[in-house]
Amino acid sequence: MMKPTTTMRLRVDDRLLHGQVVVTWVRDLAIKIIWIISDRVASEPIEIALLQSAVPFDVKLEIFTIHEAADEIHKPSTAQSIMVMVENLQTVLDLQELGFPLPDVNVGGLRYQPGKVALHRAVYVGKHDVDIVNCLERQGVVMTLQVVPSDYRINFYDRLRKKWK
Amino acid sequence: MQSIGQIVAVMLIASLAGIESVLDEWQWHRPLLVCTLIGIALGSLHTGLFIGGELELLALGWMNIGAAQSPDTALAGVFATLLAVRAGHDVSSAIALSIPLAMAGNLSTVLVRSMTIPVHHMADRITQNSPRSYLLLLHMGSLLLQALRVAIPALLFEVLVKRAVILAIFQSIPLVVQQGFTVASGFVVVVGYAMVIRSLRARELMPYLLLGFLLAANSTTTLVTIGVIACCLAWLHIRLWTKHDTRAVDVSGLPDLQTTSAMKISRPVLWRVFWRSQFHQASWNYERMQGLGYAFTMEPALDVLYKDEQMRCERKQQHLEFFNTQPYVANLVIGMNLALEERLSEGRQSFSRLIQSVKLGMMGPLAGVGDSLYWGTIRPLLGSLGAAMALHGNIMGPVFFFVSWNVIRLGSRWGLLFYGYRFGLKMVNTIATGFLRQINEGAAIVGLFVMGALVAVWTHVNFSLPMIDTILSQTIPKLPNLLLLFFVLWLLRRGWHSVGIILLLFILAVCGVFVHVLQP
Numbered sequence: 001m002m003k004p005t006t007t008m009r010l011r012v013d014d015r016l017l018h019g020q021v022v023v024t025w026v027r028d029l030a031i032k033i034i035w036i037i038s039d040r041v042a043s044e045p046i047e048i049a050l051l052q053s054a055v056p057f058d059v060k061l062e063i064f065t066i067h068e069a070a071d072e073i074h075k076p077s078t079a080q081s082i083m084v085m086v087e088n089l090q091t092v093l094d095l096q097e098l099g100f101p102l103p104d105v106n107v108g109g110l111r112y113q114p115g116k117v118a119l120h121r122a123v124y125v126g127k128h129d130v131d132i133v134n135c136l137e138r139q140g141v142v143m144t145l146q147v148v149p150s151d152y153r154i155n156f157y158d159r160l161r162k163k164w165k
Numbered sequence: 166m167q168s169i170g171q172i173v174a175v176m177l178i179a180s181l182a183g184i185e186s187v188l189d190e191w192q193w194h195r196p197l198l199v200c201t202l203i204g205i206a207l208g209s210l211h212t213g214l215f216i217g218g219e220l221e222l223l224a225l226g227w228m229n230i231g232a233a234q235s236p237d238t239a240l241a242g243v244f245a246t247l248l249a250v251r252a253g254h255d256v257s258s259a260i261a262l263s264i265p266l267a268m269a270g271n272l273s274t275v276l277v278r279s280m281t282i283p284v285h286h287m288a289d290r291i292t293q294n295s296p297r298s299y300l301l302l303l304h305m306g307s308l309l310l311q312a313l314r315v316a317i318p319a320l321l322f323e324v325l326v327k328r329a330v331i332l333a334i335f336q337s338i339p340l341v342v343q344q345g346f347t348v349a350s351g352f353v354v355v356v357g358y359a360m361v362i363r364s365l366r367a368r369e370l371m372p373y374l375l376l377g378f379l380l381a382a383n384s385t386t387t388l389v390t391i392g393v394i395a396c397c398l399a400w401l402h403i404r405l406w407t408k409h410d411t412r413a414v415d416v417s418g419l420p421d422l423q424t425t426s427a428m429k430i431s432r433p434v435l436w437r438v439f440w441r442s443q444f445h446q447a448s449w450n451y452e453r454m455q456g457l458g459y460a461f462t463m464e465p466a467l468d469v470l471y472k473d474e475q476m477r478c479e480r481k482q483q484h485l486e487f488f489n490t491q492p493y494v495a496n497l498v499i500g501m502n503l504a505l506e507e508r509l510s511e512g513r514q515s516f517s518r519l520i521q522s523v524k525l526g527m528m529g530p531l532a533g534v535g536d537s538l539y540w541g542t543i544r545p546l547l548g549s550l551g552a553a554m555a556l557h558g559n560i561m562g563p564v565f566f567f568v569s570w571n572v573i574r575l576g577s578r579w580g581l582l583f584y585g586y587r588f589g590l591k592m593v594n595t596i597a598t599g600f601l602r603q604i605n606e607g608a609a610i611v612g613l614f615v616m617g618a619l620v621a622v623w624t625h626v627n628f629s630l631p632m633i634d635t636i637l638s639q640t641i642p643k644l645p646n647l648l649l650l651f652f653v654l655w656l657l658r659r660g661w662h663s664v665g666i667i668l669l670l671f672i673l674a675v676c677g678v679f680v681h682v683l684q685p
Contacts, residue, residue, distance in 0.1 A: 018529040019491060021534030023364045028658055030368070046422070046590075047526040049597035054530030055388040056537075057606040058367040110233070111487045119225040121279065121451035122232035148233040150662045 007081045010102065013109040014087045016041070017051055017061070020108065021085070024148045026056060031083045033060045037069040037095065039086050066091060069147075070098035087131045096139065104142040107156055119163045120154065122147050130164055133157070172323045174206035175247070176316050183240035183315035184308050186274060187251065189229065189492060190443050191543075192570055196220030197551050199242040201563045207250045211558055212552045215256055216245050218555035220263065220561065220624060221548050223353060226360020226663065228540035231489060231532070232451060234278070236664055237270025239315050247322060252331045257350035258343060264667055272312045281307040281450040285485070288457050292481045300481070307448035345675030347685040351625030352649060353670045357545075358616045358624075360654040364541040364608040365616075366654075373398065373610050377617025378602040382643040388553050388618060395614035399607040424590045426504035430466050437465040439582055442499065445492045454489035459499070459524075466503050470510040479507070483521075490528040491535025498527045500585020501592055516646060523590070534601050536611055549619055556623070567654045620646050629684040 001107050009029060013021070016036055019047060025031065034055065042065045055061040068083075084103075086092060088110070096102050109122045116124035123145055125133070133156065136143060143156035178199065185194035192198055204213015220242055227235035245263035249256050282545075286301050286653065350464045362374065376398075381391060445458040460481050467484075471477040490498065502520055509516040547566050554562030585592055624646040637644055656666050677683030 009368040015231075015489070015529040015532070019540075020233055021231060022533035023537050023541055024233075027363055027366050044522070045524065046523075046593055049593060050527055050530040051594050053599055054533045055602075056367070056533075057602045057609075073374075076299060082632045113487075118452070121275070147231070149660055150657075151233065153202075 008084060008101075008103045009081070010084045010086070010092070010105050012086055012089060012092060012105060012107045014111050016085050016087060017054060020148050021083075022054075022056055024150075025083065025147075026059060028149045029081060029083065031059060031081055033062065033082045035072075035082055035084045036039055036061065036063045036086075037084060037091060038063070039065045040087070042068075050148065066094050066098065068094060070100045073100055089129050089136075092141075093132045095137060096136070096141070102141055104144060105136070106137055107143065107145045108147050117164060119156075119159050120145055120147075125160070125164070130160065133160055171206055171208075172320065174321055175203060175243070175319055178202045178206060179239075179243045179319040180312035180314040182243060182311045186237060186239040186287070186315070187278070187308070187311045187449050188444065188446050190574065192567065194239040194242070194320070195544075195566075196224055196238050196245075196480065196547065197238060197548060197555060197563050197566050200246045201555070201560070203243055203246040204250065207246070209250045209455060210437075210560065212249050213246050213258065214555040214560065214562065216249055216259065217242070218552040219256070219260055219350060219354065220245060221357075221552040221555070223260075223357045224267075225357035225545040225548055226364065227357075228536070228542070228544075231454070232538050234271055234275055236264075236267035237274055238267065239337065240270030240273070241267035242313060243319050251326075251328050252335045255335055255343075258338060259344040260336055260350050260353075261346045261671055264664060264671075267398055268664055270315070277314050278312045278450050280310060281448050282452045284448055285450060285453050285457050288460070288485055289482070292460075292478055292485065293479065294634065300457065300461045300464055303478070304444065304448045307450075307457075308444070319369040341679050342675050344685050345678045346671065348627070348678055348683045349674035351685075352646070352674075353667055354664050355620065355624050355646070355653050356670065357651050358619050359650055359657055359666075360663055361541065361545040361612060362539060362616050362650075363654060363657050365612045367609060368409070370606075370609055370613055374519060374613040374617040377614035378621050378643070378647055379617075379641075381618035381621035382641065382646075386618075388550055388615070388622065392550065392611070392615055392616045395611040398601045399610040403603050403607050404612055406593060407563060422590045422593055424504065424508065426587050426589050427507055428587070429507050430469060430503060432584065434465050434469050435583065435586065436498065438462060438497075438503070439579055441498050442578055442582065445495055453485065453487050455492070455495065456485050456488050459482035459488045462495075462499055463502070463506075466506065466642065469505065470506055475564055476510075477537070480509075482516075486521075488528060490526060491533040491539060492573060493539060494531045494535035494581060495528075496578050496594065497531065497581040497585040500582040500587075501527075501589055503586045506587030508603050533603060538608055539574075539577075542612040544570065546615055549623075553619075553623060566665070620650050624649070627684050 011025070015034055017034065026066070035049065041051070042063055048063055051063065052061055092102065092105055107123055111130070112124045113126070115128045118124050118145050133143065145154040145156045145159055180193045182199040185191055185437045200217030200220060201213045201313045204210050204217070220238070225240050227238060230236055240261040244266045246258045249259035250264055252259065252306055282304050291299050294410065294487050377395065380386060380394070441464070443454055445462055448457045449455060463484050464481065467477060467480050471480060475516070476673060501523060505516050505520045505523065509520065547569050551562040551566030555566065626645045626649065674683060
């Protein structure tokens with residue numbers, strides 16, 4: 001199991017590792033390890049290369065598939081703060097079903113796609129996302145919407161109920 | 166009384182600042198430039214320079230990253246200068262009043278960035294069937310809204326608000342508060358440094374911040390010299406003191422990565438793409454961000470590559486999808502994209518999917534590097550050097566900032582576009598060698614060192630008690646500045662907004678004057 005001192009953050013952001021993460025979150029939370037959990041990224045060598053070269057020099061980046069991550073988290077790990085990044089809400093649900101101990105889920109960016117509804121200027125969701133969120137809410141997962149640390153932290157479920165009709 | 170000529174000049178400068186607040190290219194929206202220009206237009210160059218320098222330092226860490234908009238320097242800069250000049254040069258009160266305006270400006274730019282979403286939808290519809298493109302019109306039309314956002318309030322202020330009213334407002338501020346503002350304007354700039362430091366902060370590099378501080382606090386070394394020393398240290402650090410753990414990823418074996426360009430796009434067309442790329446963010450909005458900008462920038466090349474009208478429409482439509490990265494490094498993606506587009510136009514359909522994944526795969530990582538390099542390091546460095554000169558009343562301050570920044574910006578834009586196009590996907594090999602991480606680390610060292618020096622030199626905390634000065638001069642001079650910096654960093658880390666901290670410092674300053682601990 002993880003050591004109790006390990007603090008974990010989970011961010012849902014479909015741009016994964018970008019300016020907001022590198023310039024604000026990584027620095028404010030003194031992140032030393034980032035995990036990107038995505039079956040898609042794990043199978044794209046070009047993207048792995050790009051991500052590895054863009055990560056800040058003092059941060060260690062590890063890229064896992066969903067199954068690998070679910071195994072990895074139960075190995076004895078170092079007591080440093082890990083920032084887990086996933087591309088979509090489906091991954092969060094998959095991780096939970098595999099027994100991954102979910103921390104609070106921070107939604108930081110889900111881009112617009114045709115048919116999606118805006119919950120916030122940086123977060124758009126569709127029918128499938130809403131089903132997943134409802135499922136996570138039933139299981140008591142805490143979800144927040146916050147783009148950068150200086151933003152006000154919004155309760156994701158409340159916002160969803162207000163905007164999704 | 167202001168003349169018609171002055172009002173027109175202020176309107177034009179305000180428009181320019183508004184436009185730049187979204188484009189982020191020439192930097193006319195930065196206080197150092199906009200305040201100086203307004204100062205010149207109103208015949209008070211000196212006031213403009215001083216406010217510009219002061220606000221620039223305060224705003225060093227204000228940068229727009231993705232959907233996170235910073236307080237607006239365009240509106241704050243224009244109004245701080247107008248207020249100060251009209252009220253007879255009361256600089257520190259004008260700066261205090263401009264802070265709420267920066268927040269108002271933030272709200273108005275958020276509004277405009279939402280209003281341009283329908284523009285994007287129009288672009289979707291138009292590219293569906295019209296061979297004749299109206300992207301230019303739509304894209305640039307959005308820019309007009311940003312211009313008006315700053316120009317209209319400036320016009321209303323100039324026409325409606327009488328000098329007597331401003332004077333009355335300034336004179337109604339109690340003396341102790343006015344003195345508090347003066348005291349605060351001496352050290353509130355620490356918030357600017359703290360925000361930059363926060364974005365560069367890596368525990369193992371913090372000694373460079375202290376070294377910069379100690380060197381500047383104990384000597385009269387100029388900032389330029391300090392910058393050069395910082396560069397030397399960064400070089401030594403990278404070359405000698407770090408293990409060469411660049412964690413390079415070897416991707417040279419991948420067949421896709423052998424795709425370079427056939428150079429079918431002529432130089433004049435590339436130049437047109439380059440020219441347009443400077444308006445990459447004109448229609449930036451919360452739904453698609455730089456989507457329209459991307460299609461707009463690609464357009465001249467797409468028109469050349471695709472002879473078939475249907476195909477041309479289809480490609481433009483494709484490029485209207487969501488895109489966002491740091492605007493200058495976007496040119497690398499665009500360049501690489503052009504090389505792939507060439508293959509697609511030869512009928513190699515498989516490249517359509519590859520183009521999309523290159524765009525989506527690169528925008529995040531490149532933004533991470535670009536944001537911290539350009540907004541987090543280079544601009545604060547050049548801005549603080551320029552601001553320091555401006556605060557000495559030297560017009561070369563803004564000129565230096567403008568010229569050096571734009572040389573770097575245009576060089577980056579052209580270089581990234583051209584090499585991206587020429588080497589296509591092979592560029593990934595270059596990126597993957599890990600040199601970006603070295604640049605990143607070196608830039609952080611220079612940034613921290615110079616910010617440390619600024620804390621010592623361009624921060625003024627004056628105590629009314631001579632005893633404190635004596636103690637400090639025999640131990641560590643300027644120590645209170647450093648403590649103040651750590652206090653602000655701590656607040657930032659606790660999630661305080663920069664404007665909240667600035668207001669807190671203003672209040673503390675007024676209290677300090679009131680209880681006779683601080684003095685102007």
